[in-house]
Amino acid sequence: MTTLRKIAAGLALATLLGTPAMAAGMVVGFAQVGSESGWRAAETAVTRQEAEKRGVDLKFADAQQKQENQIKAIRSFVAQGVDAILLAPVVATGWDDVLEEAKEAKIPVVLLDRNIETKDDSLYLTAVTSDQVHEGKVAGEYLVEQVGSKDCKVVELQGTTGSSPAIARKKGFEEAIAGKTNISLTRSQTGDFTRTKGKEVMESFIKAENGGKDICAVYAHNDDMAVGAIQAIKEAGLKPGTDIMVVSIDAVPDIFAAMAAGEANATVELTPNMAGPAFDALEAFKKDGTMPPKWIQTESKLYTQADDPKAVMESKKGLGY
Ligand code: AHR
Numbered sequence: 001m002t003t004l005r006k007i008a009a010g011l012a013l014a015t016l017l018g019t020p021a022m023a024a025g026m027v028v029g030f031a032q033v034g035s036e037s038g039w040r041a042a043e044t045a046v047t048r049q050e051a052e053k054r055g056v057d058l059k060f061a062d063a064q065q066k067q068e069n070q071i072k073a074i075r076s077f078v079a080q081g082v083d084a085i086l087l088a089p090v091v092a093t094g095w096d097d098v099l100e101e102a103k104e105a106k107i108p109v110v111l112l113d114r115n116i117e118t119k120d121d122s123l124y125l126t127a128v129t130s131d132q133v134h135e136g137k138v139a140g141e142y143l144v145e146q147v148g149s150k151d152c153k154v155v156e157l158q159g160t161t162g163s164s165p166a167i168a169r170k171k172g173f174e175e176a177i178a179g180k181t182n183i184s185l186t187r188s189q190t191g192d193f194t195r196t197k198g199k200e201v202m203e204s205f206i207k208a209e210n211g212g213k214d215i216c217a218v219y220a221h222n223d224d225m226a227v228g229a230i231q232a233i234k235e236a237g238l239k240p241g242t243d244i245m246v247v248s249i250d251a252v253p254d255i256f257a258a259m260a261a262g263e264a265n266a267t268v269e270l271t272p273n274m275a276g277p278a279f280d281a282l283e284a285f286k287k288d289g290t291m292p293p294k295w296i297q298t299e300s301k302l303y304t305q306a307d308d309p310k311a312v313m314e315s316k317k318g319l320g321y
Contacts, residue, residue, distance in 0.1 A: 031074055041320070045272075074109075083286065087111055092164045111124050112275070135249050137172035137175055138302050155217075156219045186209070187205050211236060221248070223251070225248070
């Protein structure tokens with residue numbers, strides 16, 4: 001059955017049943033980044049749950065953090081004639097050609113959690129993402145407030161090189177500390193959003209900074225790298241959260257456990273439920289051509305040790321964690 005016929009049959013069925021179950025019967029390809037972090041695993045789980053709830057047949061492709069794998073996956077989804085594609089782009093650039101192919105095949109693409117750089121924003125239907133510059137700013141402003149007039153050397157664990165959150169979270173943080181002469185960003189390197197690399201890079205920072213004694217805070221672009229850094233700080237004989245402040249982004253349960261133990265100071269929440277708004281937009285678009293806004297923005301809330309980390313951790317259960 002052609003896609004159009006499938007939609008018509010879906011509409012007829014929905015009318016007969018008196019339900020707006022437009023997503024039922026939709027086949028959606030999901031080109032996922034990989035499984036580099038706890039947050040990513042939760043996003044995958046939530047996407048599967050949302051698809052099942054809505055009767056969407058989800059075709060899942062794990063790119064193992066490689067853009068070429070995502071491009072192959074998109075081409076395969078186009079060849080299969082899926083009804084829509086969800087893309088969590090590992091890096092920001094280099095998407096125009098493959099997205100042009102999807103556009104020619106009239107397959108709408110929704111970006112999840114990361115942005116792309118393109119001159120032609122008609123290549124995707126909408127992007128469900130947070131304001132990643134704002135996330136970095138919130139983390140930076142928290143640090144500025146905590147540090148006050150004290151001298152503070154900050155080290156930064158960046159996300160995957162070339163990814164939109166790594167670029168934007170760095171920018172936002174730097175904006176927040178700009179003009180604060182007592183705060184300096186002394187070292188900054190990628191930890192690729194993973195716990196293992198976060199720990200390795202933090203170890204090298206500690207070595208280079210007087211056994212860690214000269215570091216006042218670590219800013220990690222995600223919680224997994226922060227958890228790796230906490231491990232490295234402890235192994236160096238220092239107290240994370242006290243000797244070295246730990247600030248990061250995501251709000252995964254493990255960082256709340258660290259906050260409850262006094263080993264992490266703050267995190268900025270990123271919801272793993274990007275698929276809910278994405279499917280809503282696709283359903284409306286498929287139903288009557290409703291165009292969603294180009295950006296569906298998710299919230300970025302700051303959590304600190306004062307927010308009862310154990311209770312927040314409990315409340316996260318079932319959200320893909
Ligand atoms: O794109 C979102 C980021 O990707 C999350 O903050 C990080 O944990 C993940 O790997």
